[in-house]
Amino acid sequence: MAFVTRFAPSPTGPLHLGHAYSALLAHDMARYEGGSFLLRMEDIDRQRSRPDWERQILDDLAWLGIVWDAEPMRQSERQPAYDKALNDLWLAGLLYPCTCSRRDIEAALSAPQEGVDLPTGPDGPVYPGTCRNRMNWERTFPDGHDRPRDATLRLEVACIGPQHFQHRIDTPDGGWHSYAGYVETGIGPGGAKGLIEFTPDDICKQVGDFVVARKDMGTSYHLSVVVDDAEQGVTHVVRGADLSEATRIHVMLQRLLNLPTPAYHHHRLIRDDNGKRLAKRDDARALAKYRAEGATPQDIRRMVGL
Missing domain, CATH: 3.40.50.620 (HUPs)
Known part of the structure; x- marks a missing residue:
């Protein structure tokens, strides 16, 4: 290989x-x-x-x-490649437009219990689903097919089913194991190494509906890095341990877009x-x-x- x-x-x-x-x-x-x-x-x-x-x-x-x-x-x-990936996710019914600012998100999370620490994921406060619960994007965009180009788009994690969290890997004893995850050869979340597994529920609670396209960029870091790693044929991603928590997002997008999952090596920070x-x-x-x-x-x- x-x-x-x-x-x-x-x-x-x-x-x-x-x-x-x-x-x-x-x-x-x-x-x-x-x-x-x-x-x-x-x-x-x-x-x-x-x-x-x-x-x-x-x-x-x-x-x-x-x-x-x-x-x-x-x-x-590379915007045409990102547009194709976004269109695929949109037509699968996995995306919705979001108008929330960071301040809106923090206010929504802190409203029930003032002073309580906000749940935090790789991108900051875990999104509470404000626009997901408020908007019906099929009615907002009448034909349900035209992806809005001037809006921030989030992926509705709760729509992801178990079929997207199955990956078969052969084991040395001739058997196989089905999992959602990736191989970590460096410093994974919490210092973990080896096979890092997670479930849809983990993503919902610890990450939330993450942004796949920003209004002013036409894409996002998470989407572009996944699409580009696949295009370049990257088999081993080497990057800082500060990005290890985001790897679950990247693996999820790889599953949804039918892209290969490389091995990851998150290294110590200088x-x-x-x-x-x-x-x-x-x-x-x-x-x-x-x-x-x-x-x-x-x-x-x-x-x-x-």
Whole structure:
């Protein structure tokens, strides 16, 4: 089986040490396995993505000694693929339009018991289903077939049946096991490793109706990453442990869209001296700054523990 990894930065700022660790780890794993390393620019945020940041990212990666095995994919050129996936989900009756702001969601969740901690999922507060319960999208959109293009769309998790949560895997003893989940080779939810399983009820309670298309983007991170991983033939997703909770969303979308589920390797996060994980705003740890100060790629490897 081919071994294909990828690195998928957003060109909205400079690469920092955390990005370097993730890219180097994915690249090293691919080379060790005799596989391929691919690059993808996750530039669906048109307002914040900038060509000069993309050029800087490519330059930094090349300086680190990273070689990608195909032309970089750009999400800004992939809207037709996202539209097809959204149309499939819409025609299956799984999506509905949502007009709630984050403030609306927090108000709806806190209304019954003020002061109680809000249920939180990978995207923040678990959506309480306000628009799902308020709107009948078949009547709102009379023919029931035309997907609205100027609205935020959520996937109604409660519509997902057991048939979408069955995946057969052969076992060493010649038998088989049917499950909803994925293989984790790094740090999964709660530090778990191996086969990570979940049920539709888990998704309802812990994730809720998640966004698959944002009004101002035409897609979402969750949808685009699933569609693009399949298109690039990614077999092993290597990314930070902060995204491990979102993997259940991605596996669910893979099931619904009949896409393959890769193995996942969620790695440790690179943190600052106070234990806080690095973010784009941490310019003090930007690779360009280290380069300007005379650091070598070997220095960066040592700094991130490689």
